[in-house]
Amino acid sequence: MLVEDNPQYREVIELALSEETNIELVAQFGAVEVALHALSDASTPIEVDLILLDIRLPGMSGVDAISQILQSTPNVKIIMLTQSDMEADVVKSIQSGAAGYLLKSSSIEEITEGIQTVAKGGNPLDASVAKYLIQALQPAKPKVQLSIQLTPRETNILELLSVGLVKKEIAEKLEISPHTVAEYVKNIYTKLDVKNAPAAVHKAFRSGLLSDD
Numbered sequence: 001m002l003v004e005d006n007p008q009y010r011e012v013i014e015l016a017l018s019e020e021t022n023i024e025l026v027a028q029f030g031a032v033e034v035a036l037h038a039l040s041d042a043s044t045p046i047e048v049d050l051i052l053l054d055i056r057l058p059g060m061s062g063v064d065a066i067s068q069i070l071q072s073t074p075n076v077k078i079i080m081l082t083q084s085d086m087e088a089d090v091v092k093s094i095q096s097g098a099a100g101y102l103l104k105s106s107s108i109e110e111i112t113e114g115i116q117t118v119a120k121g122g123n124p125l126d127a128s129v130a131k132y133l134i135q136a137l138q139p140a141k142p143k144v145q146l147s148i149q150l151t152p153r154e155t156n157i158l159e160l161l162s163v164g165l166v167k168k169e170i171a172e173k174l175e176i177s178p179h180t181v182a183e184y185v186k187n188i189y190t191k192l193d194v195k196n197a198p199a200a201v202h203k204a205f206r207s208g209l210l211s212d213d
Contacts, residue, residue: 002028003035004054016108023115032057032065040072048076050118055082055089066096077118100124123196148191150209157184162201162210
C-alpha cells in the first residue's frame with residue numbers, strides 16, 4: 001500500500017513497482033484516514049504486507065498514524081517515504097515502529113531495494129539519516145560492556161553500515177564480493193545477537209565497539 005498525497009509521485013511509484021515481478025501495489029491513498037478505514041473495513045479486506053507512508057499528509061501525519069496502523073494490522077511493515085530528513089521526524093518514526101526510513105530523493109532502485117530488505121526482515125535507512133539516528137538514540141541509554149570481539153574487517157564493515165551503505169556499496173568500496181560482505185555481516189549479527197543493521201550499529205555504539213567520532 002502507498003499512502004502519499006502527491007498524485008504525480010504516486011504515479012511514479014506505481015509505474016516503477018509495476019515492473020517488479022515480486023512486488024504488487026494493491027492500494028494507494030492520499031490520506032491516512034482513508035487508508036486506515038480501508039485496512040479496517042471487513043467488507044472489502046485488503047491484504048497488505050508493507051506500507052510506504054509519507055510523513056507530511058493532509059489531516060493526520062504519517063508519524064502519528066504509525067501506532068494506529070500497527071494496532072489494526074500488527075504484522076504490516078511500514079517504510080516512511082518522505083522529503084523530511086529532520087532528526088525529530090526520523091527518531092519518532094523509528095521509535096513508533098517504522099521498519100525503515102527513505103527519502104523521496106532516493107532512486108527508484110533504492111526504494112524497491114528497501115522494500116525487498118524489509119520483506120526479508122531488514123530495516124533500510126537512507127544513508128543521510130542513518131548515522132545521526134543511531135547517535136540520537138544513543139544518549140538515552142548508558143554504554144554497556146560486551147565481551148565481544150570483532151575482527152578489523154568486521155569492524156570496518158560495521159562502520160560502513162553505520163553511515164548507511166548497503167552490502168553492494170560496501171563490496172565496491174572494499175573491493176570484495178557482495179557474497180563475502182554478506183558473510184561478514186552474518187558473522188557480525190551473530191556476534192552481536194541482532195537481526196538487522198540498525199540494531200547492530202545501535203548495539204555497537206552503546207557498547208563502545210564503535211565510537212561517535
